[in-house]
Amino acid sequence: DQQVKQNSPSLSVQEGRISILNCDYTNSMFDYFLWYKKYPAEGPTFLISISSIKDKNEDGRFTVFLNKSAKHLSLHIVPSQPGDSAVYFCAASLYGGNQFYFGTGTSLTVIP
Amino acid sequence: DAGVIQSPRHEVTEMGQEVTLRCKPISGHDYLFWYRQTMMRGLELLIYFNNNVPIDDSGMPEDRFSAKMPNASFSTLKIQPSEPRDSAVYFCASSLRVGYTDTQYFGPGTRLTVL
Numbered sequence: 001d002q003q004v005k006q007n008s009p010s011l012s013v014q015e016g017r018i019s020i021l022n023c024d025y026t027n028s029m030f031d032y033f034l035w036y037k038k039y040p041a042e043g044p045t046f047l048i049s050i051s052s053i054k055d056k057n058e059d060g061r062f063t064v065f066l067n068k069s070a071k072h073l074s075l076h077i078v079p080s081q082p083g084d085s086a087v088y089f090c091a092a093s094l095y096g097g098n099q100f101y102f103g104t105g106t107s108l109t110v111i112p
Numbered sequence: 113d114a115g116v117i118q119s120p121r122h123e124v125t126e127m128g129q130e131v132t133l134r135c136k137p138i139s140g141h142d143y144l145f146w147y148r149q150t151m152m153r154g155l156e157l158l159i160y161f162n163n164n165v166p167i168d169d170s171g172m173p174e175d176r177f178s179a180k181m182p183n184a185s186f187s188t189l190k191i192q193p194s195e196p197r198d199s200a201v202y203f204c205a206s207s208l209r210v211g212y213t214d215t216q217y218f219g220p221g222t223r224l225t226v227l
Binding site for chain 2: 046098
C-alpha cells in the first residue's frame with residue numbers, strides 16, 4: 001500500500017514562474033519529510049527536508065510547506081529554471097524509524 | 113569521494129537467467145540500502161544492511177531475490193531466476209548512520225530489462 005502519494009506524474013512550467021509539486025501521505029505517524037531530485041541516468045539526490053514540528057522550510061529558491069492536518073506537503077520552486085527539469089520524489093520517515101517511504105515521483109519540465 | 117558506485121549500469125537478460133547487481137557504498141558509511149524504482153510504485157526499499165548485517169528484508173518481493181554484503185565496501189543483489197516483471201531500475205544507497213533524518217546517498221542505478 002502506497003503510504004506516500006504523488007498524484008501528478010508530470011508538470012510543465014514556464015521559466016521564471018513558480019513550480020508547485022504536491023505530495024500526500026496516509027500515515028499520521030510520519031515525522032520527517034524529504035524531497036529528492038533525480039536527473040535521467042542518475043540516482044536521486046537530496047534536495048530539502050522538513051520536520052513535523054515546522055510548517056515551512058526554505059532553502060534558496062526551494063521551499064517546502066507541510067500541512068499536518070491535511071497530511072499534505074508541497075515543494076515550491078521560485079523562480080523555476082530549465083535546470084530544475086527533473087523527477088522529484090517526496091519521501092517520509094517515522095520517528096525513530098530506519099527507512100524512507102518514497103512516492104512515485106513527479107516529472108517537472110521547465111520550458112525556456 | 114566517488115560516491116556510491118553501481119555496476120552494471122544496464123543489464124538485459126532473458127527470463128530464467130540469473131542476474132547479479134553490484135554496489136560499492138561510500139567509504140565509512142555504515143548503512144546500505146537497495147531500492148527498486150517502477151512507474152507504479154516509485155522507489156521501494158527492498159533490503160538494508162547495517163555494518164554488513166541485513167536488518168530488514170521485508171521489502172524483498174520473493175525468494176527469487178537475495179542480497180549479501182560480504183564486507184563494508186561491497187554488496188550484491190541477486191535475482192534467480194529472473195522474470196519480465198523484475199524489469200526496473202535498481203538503486204543502491206548508503207548513509208553514515210540511520211536516524212530517521214539522515215540523508216541517503218544514491219548510486220546511479222542499474223536498469224534491468226528481462227525479456
